[in-house]
Amino acid sequence: MDAQQFLAEFGHIANAPGGVARLRELVYQFAVTGRLTLQLEEDGTADVALSNIARIRQGLITEKKFKRSPKLESAPLTPPAIVIPPSWRWSRLLDLGEINPRNQVQTDSESVVMATFVPMAAVSENHSEAIAGVVKPWAEISKGYTHFANGDVLLAKITPCFENGKSAVARGLEFDIGAGSTEFHVFRPISQDINPAYIYLFVRSPLFRAKGEASMTGTAGQKRLPTDYFALCAMPLPPTDEQSRIVAKVDELMALCDQLEAQQQKRRTLQNQLRHATLQAVATSQSPHELQENWQCLEGNFGQLFSTPEDVAAFRGLILDLAVSGNLSDIELRHDSTGTELLETITKQRVAWSKEADDQEKKEAQSMLKKLRTQQFNVPDTKLPEHWIWATFLQISKAIVDCHNKTAPYVASGIHLIRTTDIRNGEMNLANTRKITEETFSYWARRMPPKAGDIFFTREAPMxxxxxxxxxxxxxxxxxxxxxxxxxxxxxNRFLLYVIRSPSFQNRMVEAAIGMTVKHLRVGGVEDLVVPVPPKQEQDSIVKIIDALFEVCNRFEKQLSKKQLIAANLVSSAVVALTGIAIEQEEEPMKAPKTELVAPVRLGTPPDVKAQAPLATILARHNGEMSAKDLWQRFGGEIDAFYAQLKIEVAHGWLLEPAPAEMLEK
Incomplete structure (x- = not known):
């Protein structure tokens, strides 16, 4: 390993997005290519280990105690173009032990053999973290599950668990044996010359994983690493004593990576707290002088407070809160008219509309007037400019109409049905909408057909x-x-949209929501939501100011995104230069599916009320279908548990088998 080169690149790698994860990849790669420890003459060569293993293997075959794979054994060893130390040798897991062995357990009628059961969720993605299983009678888990024992190496073979790095050395199994998920590959060394912890480093290294991901087969969230790749991938094998030194050095470096990651997380937490406090100080300023002082503090520390595109969202929230509290208004427009006068004009216009409207619109107008006569609401404590006023949605609107409460019959093409998932961040996304017929539309929208300029507001999922x-x-x-x-x-309408998106409004809305598990608003709760009302001319001015400031935010956000992209590309280049292996980029360092299922998950045969079918229950409450990502987020468990539950409910017919779909790399 070129120490000078590594030190020169260290700062760029460590501080880039997901940089510590890259450092870990480098450590694994250096470990299994002989660049992490010194080679000692007294260690000899790996030929000794290979000779001992061959002798032991032949003896086990003779005694019929070794699980052979004739088809795999005939495959040639094909090492990559990577230079390894002279004392090392290229080998394969197939040649060093058993692949996916079965435990041979002697039992009798008078004794109960116990073992450890290990589901996928019990194996961590973190380095050398112990597996967490439960003890069960061996008779209950010996059939239909993967076998392993203390000293075996486990590797998750299914997406996204393989990509996430789920693997472990089985240690501390009570009664020495275990069984678990059928989505594990298992390697069992047959000689003390092979350190299982070194094999664990190999299957976590880019040398194994980069090509492994490309070798996976299958579709629709069920891609798997083939057994032949697991067994036949060329592996650099050091002498036995050097294996132990490598494992110890990797453990030491991984502990340092953990410390570095903890320091970065602490620094990020402090930055978030400081940014929040600074923005809060600006938003709650009690006078123009105090606002100016707090704004100057924000401006002077802007670069330290905002370092990622996600941080800019908080600044947008500040702009909205300042705008809807009257702190961004044009001074010259403040006293030309009042919010009270505007409400009076709206009331007169609504009365006139109720007299002029025909049929259904007349009913809507009369219904609005009736509700307004009895409406009661609480005025927030937030201070507004003297010429502004608080008012409800009902007071400022011409009409407020709820949706039809039945599930629509979908068609291949037709009119856009806007569901809650189609509305995000103030935008209506028409790219993936469900479609309904003209007849369905005419029936559903008979109360008030939507037209350009109307606002669609979600009262649940999300609210x-x-x-x-x-x-x-x-x-x-x-x-x-x-x-x-x-x-x-x-x-x-754009002023009202900005009010709705402001953090202050969102907080008031949450307080008004009902429900224990899923917060939502009743129709009356939406009508009673309060908003600040400035004169129309001032609304128009505020919208222009927000638009201009948001444009600045967009440019800054793009700059931060570009900065992160450059940093990520620099890291990739450094990793390629140091390891010789290109590693695919990840967009975000978070525990989430590395792939996203494009096809939706749909409800099948509704389960019995007593059935353990949480995913089907969620779908039943949301039109009977949902994207895999949204369903996972509502499920609330780990991604591995979600995929396992999905598989169970599909097998029972409660969920339909997902159609083969394109897998989008995230």
């Missing part, structure tokens, strides 16, 4: 998202969405 219906698009309300129609000449 409080909103978007404006775009020009030239015909759309329909999906379940748990509501339509808010304003008098456009009196109230700016």
């Amino acid at each position: 409080g998202e909103a978007a404006i219906v775009p020009e030239g698009e015909k759309v329909c309300l999906g379940q748990r969405t509501m339509l808010i129609r304003l008098f456009p000449e009196l109230f700016n």
Whole structure:
């Protein structure tokens, strides 16, 4: 290993997005290619180990105690173009032990043999973390599961567990044996010349994993690492004593990586706290002078407070809160008219509309007037400019209409049905909507057909998202969405959209929500939500100011994204230069599926109420289908547990078998 080169690149690697994970990859790669420890003459060569293993293997074969794989044994050893130390030799797991062995347990009728059961969730992605299993009678787990014993190496073979690095050396199994998930590959060394912990380092190294990911087969979230790759992948084998030194050095370096990661996380936590405190100080300023001082503090430390694109979202929230509290208004517009006068004008316009409207619209107008006569609401404590006023959605709207509460019959093409998943961050995404027929639309939208400029508001799953219906698009309300129609000449719909997106409004909305497990708003709860009301001319001015500031945020966000991309590319280049192996980029260092299923998960035969079918239960409450990612997030468990539960419920027919789908690398 070129120490000078590594030290020169260390800072770039460690501080880049996911940099510590890259350092760990480098450590594993250096470990199994002979660049992490010194080679000692007294260690001899790996030929000694290979000779001993061959002798032991032949003896076990003679005694019929070795599980052979004739087809795999005939495959040639094909080492990659990587230079290893002269004392090392290329080998394969197939030649060093047993692949996916079976435990031979002697039992009699008077005794109960116990063993450790290890599900996939009990194996960690972290370095050398002990597996966590439960003790069960061997008779219960000996059939239909993967066998292993103390000293064996376990490797998850299914996506995304393999990509996430789930693997372990079986240690501390009570009664020395175990069984577990059928999604494990197992290697069992047959000689003391092979250190299982070294094999563990190899299967975690880029040398094994990079090509392994490319070798996986299968579709629709069920890709697996083939047994032949696991058994036949060329592995650099050091002498026995050097294996132990390598393992000790890797453990030492991984502990340092843990410390570095903890320091980075602590630094990030402090940065988040400081940013939050600074933004909060600006947002709660009690006077123009205090606002100016706090803003100067924010401006002077901007580079230290905002380092990732995600941080900019908090700044956008500050802009919105300042805007909807009157702190971004144009001074010259502040006293031309008042919010009270605007409400009075809206009331007059609504009365006039109730007299002029026909049929269903007349009913809506009269219903609005009736509700307004009895509506009661609490005014927030937040101080507004003197000429502003607090008002409810009901007071400022021309109409508020709830969705149809039945599941629509979908068609291949037709009118966009806007579900809650189609509304995010103030935008209506029409790319992946469900479609309904003109007949369904006419029936569902008979109360108030949506038109351009209307606001769609979600009251559940998730709550409080909103978007404006775009020009030239015909759309329909999906379940748990509501339509808010304003008098456009009196109230700016984009100002209301910005109010809804502001953190202060979102906090008030959460307080008004009901429900223990899933927070949601009743129709009346939406109508009672309060918003600040400035005069229309001031609304228009505020929208222009927010648009201009958000454009600055967008440019800054792009700069931070570009900075992260450059850092990530630099790290990749450094890793390639140091290891000779290109490693695929990950977008975000988080525990999540490395792949995302494009095809939706759909409800099959509804399970009995007593059945353990959490995924089917969730789907039943959400139109009977959902993307795999959304379903996993609502499931709330680890991703491995989610995939296991998905497999169970598909097998029972509670969920439909997902259609083969393109796998998008994240």
